[in-house]
Amino acid sequence: MAESFLPGEAALGARRAIDHISGVTDAVQTLLAYKGAAIAVWLLLLFVLERALPSAPRPGSDGAWGWRRLARNGGLWLANIGLSPLVVLPISIWASQHALAWRPGWWSGWPGTLIDLLILDFLIYWWHRANHVFPLLWRFHEIHHLDRFLDTTSAVRFHFGEVVLSALARAGAILLLGIPIESILVFEVLVLTGALFHHSNLRLPPKVERTLARIVITPSIHWVHHHAVRADTDSNYGTFFSFWDPLFGSRSRTSRTAEMPIGVEGLGERPFPALLVRPFLVRR
Numbered sequence: 055m056a057e058s059f060l061p062g063e064a065a066l067g068a069r070r071a072i073d074h075i076s077g078v079t080d081a082v083q084t085l086l087a088y089k090g091a092a093i094a095v096w097l098l099l100l101f102v103l104e105r106a107l108p109s110a111p112r113p114g115s116d117g118a119w120g121w122r123r124l125a126r127n128g129g130l131w132l133a134n135i136g137l138s139p140l141v142v143l144p145i146s147i148w149a150s151q152h153a154l155a156w157r158p159g160w161w162s163g164w165p166g167t168l169i170d171l172l173i174l175d176f177l178i179y180w181w182h183r184a185n186h187v188f189p190l191l192w193r194f195h196e197i198h199h200l201d202r203f204l205d206t207t208s209a210v211r212f213h214f215g216e217v218v219l220s221a222l223a224r225a226g227a228i229l230l231l232g233i234p235i236e237s238i239l240v241f242e243v244l245v246l247t248g249a250l251f252h253h254s255n256l257r258l259p260p261k262v263e264r265t266l267a268r269i270v271i272t273p274s275i276h277w278v279h280h281h282a283v284r285a286d287t288d289s290n291y292g293t294f295f296s297f298w299d300p301l302f303g304s305r306s307r308t309s310r311t312a313e314m315p316i317g318v319e320g321l322g323e324r325p326f327p328a329l330l331v332r333p334f335l336v337r338r
């Protein structure tokens with residue numbers, strides 16, 4: 055699901071932006087700095103590995119499948135990088151500072167963070183599900199699904215409208231549950247690390263992938279969510295932990311194959327400007 059993504063310089067920009075918001079601790083500043091660096095290294099590593107050890111054959115390396123696709127996904131990502139320090143982070147920080155303070159004393163420290171991570175992943179599962187059910191949300195989320203192939207770059211391909219809507223939904227949860235900003239930032243790192251991994255085209259030894267899939271969402275699980283068959287698109291909503299789908303009856307029985315068509319059933323990819331305006335167009 056749509057998460058703010060802040061590598062390198064953008065993370066520094068974010069630090070500068072939140073310097074102006076009072077009450078931000080040194081721990082948060084440090085987390086932000088490390089978050090950007092850790093995610094950038096992880097993205098680079100997977101980007102190289104999925105090209106050295108691909109699972110599905112790449113449809114082609116030029117034109118619509120090659121650099122143009124990278125430019126589309128990269129363009130959507132850049133818009134989000136710009137938006138994060140200006141809109142997404144301030145919304146989350148503001149929500150944390152105005153949250154209801156009803157949490158008992160034992161809900162703190164690392165066990166408290168662990169509970170927060172479980173709750174946030176549970177909520178993002180339902181938020182993702184809502185994005186597939188409600189037409190207004192799907193208008194924005196569809197842009198992520200229109201990608202006709204998957205790799206690490208798909209994990210940062212989100213319409214800025216979805217990023218803002220997600221930030222507002224998360225702010226609501228933070229306000230009601232009193233989740234500290236430290237937990238939010240740890241969760242963002244977790245979600246981004248997981249999303250880069252489960253969108254990637256990295257071929258893993260089947261035994262390793264099966265073991266990992268018991269706990270976290272792996273490429274085999276998430277590629278089925280991008281299968282251009284509506285019943286599969288509307289399943290496998292999990293973002294980090296893999297147990298919500300079986301628990302709430304949304305795990306697809308389809309197994310991933312190397313040839314499975316990726317995208318939205320009956321729809322093709324669009325050029326970058328069309329992707330930007332598509333959610334706002336009147337449809338008949």
Ligand SMILES: [Zn+2]
Nearest residue numbers: 182195199279
């Ligand atoms: Zn989806």
